[in-house]
Amino acid sequence: MMEYPEAIQLLIEQFMRYPGVGRKTAERYALHTISAFEEKDYDAFQETLRRIKEEIKPCELCGHLTDQDRCDICKDSQRDQSKILVVEESKDVIVIEKTKTYTGVYHVLNGVISPSNGIGPDDIGIKPLLNRLKNEQHEEVILATNLSDEGETTALYIQRLLLKTDILVTRIAYGMPAGGNISYADEITLNKALEGRKKF
Amino acid sequence: MMEYPEAIQLLIEQFMRYPGVGRKTAERYALHTISAFEEKDYDAFQETLRRIKEEIKPCELCGHLTDQDRCDICKDSQRDQSKILVVEESKDVIVIEKTKTYTGVYHVLNGVISPSNGIGPDDIGIKPLLNRLKNEQHEEVILATNLSDEGETTALYIQRLLLKTDILVTRIAYGMPAGGNISYADEITLNKALEGRKKF
Numbered sequence: 101m102m103e104y105p106e107a108i109q110l111l112i113e114q115f116m117r118y119p120g121v122g123r124k125t126a127e128r129y130a131l132h133t134i135s136a137f138e139e140k141d142y143d144a145f146q147e148t149l150r151r152i153k154e155e156i157k158p159c160e161l162c163g164h165l166t167d168q169d170r171c172d173i174c175k176d177s178q179r180d181q182s183k184i185l186v187v188e189e190s191k192d193v194i195v196i197e198k199t200k201t202y203t204g205v206y207h208v209l210n211g212v213i214s215p216s217n218g219i220g221p222d223d224i225g226i227k228p229l230l231n232r233l234k235n236e237q238h239e240e241v242i243l244a245t246n247l248s249d250e251g252e253t254t255a256l257y258i259q260r261l262l263l264k265t266d267i268l269v270t271r272i273a274y275g276m277p278a279g280g281n282i283s284y285a286d287e288i289t290l291n292k293a294l295e296g297r298k299k300f
Numbered sequence: 301m302m303e304y305p306e307a308i309q310l311l312i313e314q315f316m317r318y319p320g321v322g323r324k325t326a327e328r329y330a331l332h333t334i335s336a337f338e339e340k341d342y343d344a345f346q347e348t349l350r351r352i353k354e355e356i357k358p359c360e361l362c363g364h365l366t367d368q369d370r371c372d373i374c375k376d377s378q379r380d381q382s383k384i385l386v387v388e389e390s391k392d393v394i395v396i397e398k399t400k401t402y403t404g405v406y407h408v409l410n411g412v413i414s415p416s417n418g419i420g421p422d423d424i425g426i427k428p429l430l431n432r433l434k435n436e437q438h439e440e441v442i443l444a445t446n447l448s449d450e451g452e453t454t455a456l457y458i459q460r461l462l463l464k465t466d467i468l469v470t471r472i473a474y475g476m477p478a479g480g481n482i483s484y485a486d487e488i489t490l491n492k493a494l495e496g497r498k499k500f
Contacts, residue, residue: 104394105367107351114345117336118329129318131391133349134356134365135410136317142353145314146346149333151307153342156334165334167305191331194304210335 108134161232163208163225165190173197173206180204182239186229186258188212188246196244204242207232212250213257221257229258233267240268247274247288308334361432363408363425365390373397373406380404382439386429386458388412388446396444404442407432412450413457421457429458433467440468447474447488 103109108130115126137145158164159171166172173179173193183204187193193206211224233241243258245251259269275293276285285293303309308330315326337345358364359371366372373379373393383404387393393406411424433441443458445451459469475493476485485493 104390105356105365107348107355107367108365110344110348111352114348117332117341119332120325120328127391128320130352131365131389132317132319134352137353139353142349144310146349148307148310148314149342149346149349152311152330152334153337153339155307156305165305165308165331167307189331190304191327 104130158208158210158225162206163190163210163228164193164206165208178203181237183242184229184232184238184240185242185244186255187244188251188254192244204240209245209254212245212248213254214250224254226258226261230261233262233265238267240270242270242272244272247292304330358408358410358425362406363390363410363428364393364406365408378403381437383442384429384432384438384440385442385444386455387444388451388454392444404440409445409454412445412448413454414450424454426458426461430461433462433465438467440470443469443471447492 104112111130111133112123112126115121115129116123118126121129155167156165157167159166159174160169161174162171164171164173168175180203183202184207185196185202185204186207186209187196188209188211190208190210193208196202196206207225207229209224209226209229211219213219213221213224229241232238241258241262243255245255255271259271262269273296274289275296276282276289280289282290304312311330311333312323312326315321315329316323318326321329355367356365357367359366359374360369361374362371364371364373368375380403383402384407385396385402385404386407386409387396388409388411390408390410393408396402396406407425407429409424409426409429411419413419413421413424432438441458441462443455445455455471459471462469473496474489475496476482476489480489482490
């Protein structure tokens with residue numbers, strides 16, 4: 101049977117490593133590369149991958165992805181050190197920063213506890229978080245992991261670890277999103293919205 | 301405002317060049333790269349891009365992507381030279397080859413006529429097709445461009461160019477696909493299915 105040349109097969113396999121990318125999509129990406137890329141585009145893509153490999157690492161303090169030893173947020177002396185907001189991924193930091201309302205610092209777990217995927221508490225940034233809480237002065241830990249089984253488990257795990265400390269542990273509010281239509285909302289969101297109801 | 305480090309921004313932009321990939325998806329791909337790739341994975345991806353850049357080109361005869369001067373199909377003396385099947389993309393050749401029923405040769409246009417995108421007949425492999433029809437012995441040209449405005453325009457354009465020759469020009473059948481539900485079919489498909497009806 102006719103197959104793609106080896107290099108194209110390899111490129112398809114590279115793209116198939118990405119979340120949500122099946123063979124058809126990977127094929128489309130690979131053929132798009134060949135039809136749209138000129139020599140300089142290949143060079144730029146290779147150079148970008150080389151830079152990512154060499155430059156990007158988690159911030160030694162908070163785990164946020166950075167090209168320095170410490171990320172810009174950790175280096176910013178203006179940030180409110182009393183609050184530490186715990187998120188799953190670097191992406192979450194970027195999104196929260198866009199709101200321009202949070203002035204505290206962050207801690208990026210780079211993962212969630214997920215026993216079915218073999219990911220335990222020691223595989224994500226929980227120990228570094230505990231070390232920070234021991235060594236730095238923080239008054240509040242805001243848990244902003246996602247409203248998924250894994251996110252909830254991780255939040256609960258951290259909350260229990262901090263039970264006997266003086267640190268205030270909070271969880272961000274979950275409920276109906278802006279523009280959300282109640283008739284299309286899922287059960288978990290609706291439950292959270294009802295549980296979290298306030299006097300009007 | 302907090303942004304990603306430059307190298308991550310660049311990787312996000314690389315992924316945004318792909319069809320159907322917006323900023324959110326590109327961000328997901330970039331962060332997946334960082335979390336899932338080890339050093340050897342970066343090297344492999346870079347090496348694959350280098351190989352694509354250096355090895356892959358259209359077959360000098362039929363336009364199908366290959367890592368040789370001529371593709372395996374053109375080099376195969378067992379193929380039926382009387383039929384030449386015209387497709388938009390290399391991907392189409394691979395798909396048709398999987399059916400294992402077509403034994404003729406191919407011609408890959410590497411594009412379609414699309415005035416709105418500034419792509420005219422000279423920008424795709426129509427001239428190489430005419431040259432082949434002049435220089436080689438083919439009895440039938442099977443037009444297998446897609447059932448889209450551009451695919452139809454391209455098929456019509458080639459058909460007209462060949463009006464005064466002895467070559468039989470055919471178009472593959474369009475109609476209801478296997479497993480297709482008539483109540484969900486689009487108008488164009490249904491029209492084609494009705495037009496192409498046969499005595500039962």
